[in-house]
Amino acid sequence: MAFDEKIKKLEKELAGLDSPELAAKQHQKGKLTARERIGLLLDKDSFVEINPFAESRFSDFGMDKKKFPGDAVISGLGKINGRQVCVYSQDFSKIGGSLGEIHGQKVISAIQTARKAGCPVIGIIDSGGARIQEGIASLDGYAGIFREMVKASGIIPQISVILGPSAGGASYAPGLSDFVFMVEGISQMYITGPEVIKAVTGEKISFDDLGGASVHALESGCAHFIFKNEKSCLENVRGLLDYLPQNNLENPPAGDSMVDTTDLRPELLKIVPEDEGKGYDMKEVIKEIFDLDSFLEVQAGFASNSIAGFARLGGQTVGIAANQTKLMAGTLDVNSSDKIARFVRLCDTFNIPIINLIDTPGYLPGTDQEHKGIIRHGAKILYAYAEASVPKISLILRKAFGGAYIALASRELGYDRVIAWPSAQIGVMGPEQAVKIIFHRDMENSKDPAKLEKEKIAELSETFLSPWQAARLGKLDLIIKPQETRVILSKLLEALLNKREPKAPRKHGNIPL
Numbered sequence: 022m023a024f025d026e027k028i029k030k031l032e033k034e035l036a037g038l039d040s041p042e043l044a045a046k047q048h049q050k051g052k053l054t055a056r057e058r059i060g061l062l063l064d065k066d067s068f069v070e071i072n073p074f075a076e077s078r079f080s081d082f083g084m085d086k087k088k089f090p091g092d093a094v095i096s097g098l099g100k101i102n103g104r105q106v107c108v109y110s111q112d113f114s115k116i117g118g119s120l121g122e123i124h125g126q127k128v129i130s131a132i133q134t135a136r137k138a139g140c141p142v143i144g145i146i147d148s149g150g151a152r153i154q155e156g157i158a159s160l161d162g163y164a165g166i167f168r169e170m171v172k173a174s175g176i177i178p179q180i181s182v183i184l185g186p187s188a189g190g191a192s193y194a195p196g197l198s199d200f201v202f203m204v205e206g207i208s209q210m211y212i213t214g215p216e217v218i219k220a221v222t223g224e225k226i227s228f229d230d231l232g233g234a235s236v237h238a239l240e241s242g243c244a245h246f247i248f249k250n251e252k253s254c255l256e257n258v259r260g261l262l263d264y265l266p267q268n269n270l271e272n273p274p275a276g277d278s279m280v281d282t283t284d285l286r287p288e289l290l291k292i293v294p295e296d297e298g299k300g301y302d303m304k305e306v307i308k309e310i311f312d313l314d315s316f317l318e319v320q321a322g323f324a325s326n327s328i329a330g331f332a333r334l335g336g337q338t339v340g341i342a343a344n345q346t347k348l349m350a351g352t353l354d355v356n357s358s359d360k361i362a363r364f365v366r367l368c369d370t371f372n373i374p375i376i377n378l379i380d381t382p383g384y385l386p387g388t389d390q391e392h393k394g395i396i397r398h399g400a401k402i403l404y405a406y407a408e409a410s411v412p413k414i415s416l417i418l419r420k421a422f423g424g425a426y427i428a429l430a431s432r433e434l435g436y437d438r439v440i441a442w443p444s445a446q447i448g449v450m451g452p453e454q455a456v457k458i459i460f461h462r463d464m465e466n467s468k469d470p471a472k473l474e475k476e477k478i479a480e481l482s483e484t485f486l487s488p489w490q491a492a493r494l495g496k497l498d499l500i501i502k503p504q505e506t507r508v509i510l511s512k513l514l515e516a517l518l519n520k521r522e523p524k525a526p527r528k529h530g531n532i533p534l
Contacts, residue, residue: 055110061252187211192212289506324357
């Protein structure tokens with residue numbers, strides 16, 4: 022048989038795996054097939070499949086009749102916007118996309134190839150979990166995947182796209198990823214399913230209520246992005262990569278645009294109220310400061326009292342961490358601490374400068390937060406920022422009090438530049454609380470304690486909390502006009518882009534997890 026005839030025969034064999042009947046079943050569920058997903062994700066005609074004929078070597082429990090080339094996962098190489106990636110896409114139409122020995126080896130190979138080539142790896146997950154018929158071999162398959170993911174962590178971007186179930190051990194692959202994408206009504210991620218939960222606890226719950234996209238985007242924080250359908254989801258995976266470098270040795274993609282020195286933003290004076298007791302939408306501030314339509318928010322629905330995301334400033338990719346004052350006054354709590362700390366470490370891993378926009382009265386007080394471990398969770402922010410060696414710039418718009426000031430703006434924690442608006446207040450706590458502590462005896466003995474309290478609040482605000490006082494002590498680099506924010510931040514960022522810091526001679530630190 023001629024070589025071209027042999028190749029045609031093999032191609033026909035592979036094509037026969039994707040029958041119209043199997044595709045129809047996926048489409049009836051509102052889902053695409055494994056190959057359709059790869060086609061939408063990657064640049065046209067860029068995909069090269071690797072190990073398409075690998076199949077299970079197990080024959081027990083009827084597996085001898087369920088063998089087929091590929092073993093329920095398609096893996097290979099391709100490009101996104103002209104940049105190299107590795108990808109694997111699980112095929113639920115084949116044994117429920119279950120992971121066996123060979124399936125696991127193909128996923129491991131994709132991750133190893135990505136790490137060696139220095140490019141992102143994207144896993145499209147649609148799997149019922151470990152293949153029971155292959156027993157311990159399937160469990161070891163997951164163990165090998167997790168080890169490779171940990172080895173690749175911090176070296177290449179790792180993205181998990183959940184487009185079906187991600188059950189049991191399968192859910193830890195997303196848990197180890199840098200980003201998790203989910204689709205409403207299709208994606209499910211859980212350790213134990215509704216049947217097991219009912220058997221053990223008696224609780225009845227649906228798959229979607231247990232581990233659907235909204236649950237993980239709003240409550241657990243396990244999902245970074247959620248979408249209405251698979252097409253928009255995969256399009257946004259492509260969009261995310263425009264902000265990320267290929268690996269930890271590269272800088273993120275940057276445009277060649279510059280911020281005009283006359284690009285003033287007077288609208289900022291209207292967005293942020295003079296009355297410090299009034300909230301506002303920090304996203305409107307972000308919109309004014311950074312390049313038009315460049316803000317990509319991460320974990321938008323989780324811990325919404327904080328904001329994290331990517332944007333561009335003069336074409337340069339930056340990471341933004343900010344307080345959302347219209348929710349919980351922008352205080353830091355257990356969840357927002359986790360959210361910001363993780364985002365900061367990711368930015369540091371991939372050489373993305375960090376800009377903080379600060380307006381917070383501090384960490385959220387209360388027994389609930391204390392008992393949930395706000396000390397441990399709050400320390401994660403301290404650790405993440407102190408550890409980060411990328412350019413770090415903090416802008417204080419209004420309030421920066423207590424531990425939140427230390428974490429988000431203190432020069433002594435390692436910030437390269439700390440600047441403020443004239444409206445900024447910096448101190449151990451707000452003036453109202455401070456006056457009650459410092460002058461409580463005076464007010465007890467005063468004939469008009471309300472008047473005295475008002476006078477002392479004004480005095481304290483003008484002296485100890487004033488940004489001018491912080492500037493005199495060398496704790497602020499600049500006090501700027503709000504309308505000049507975009508221009509000043511751009512100049513500071515440009516000056517810091519080539520920043521280098523030596524690494525401590527240690528194996529690794531011990532972040533307070």
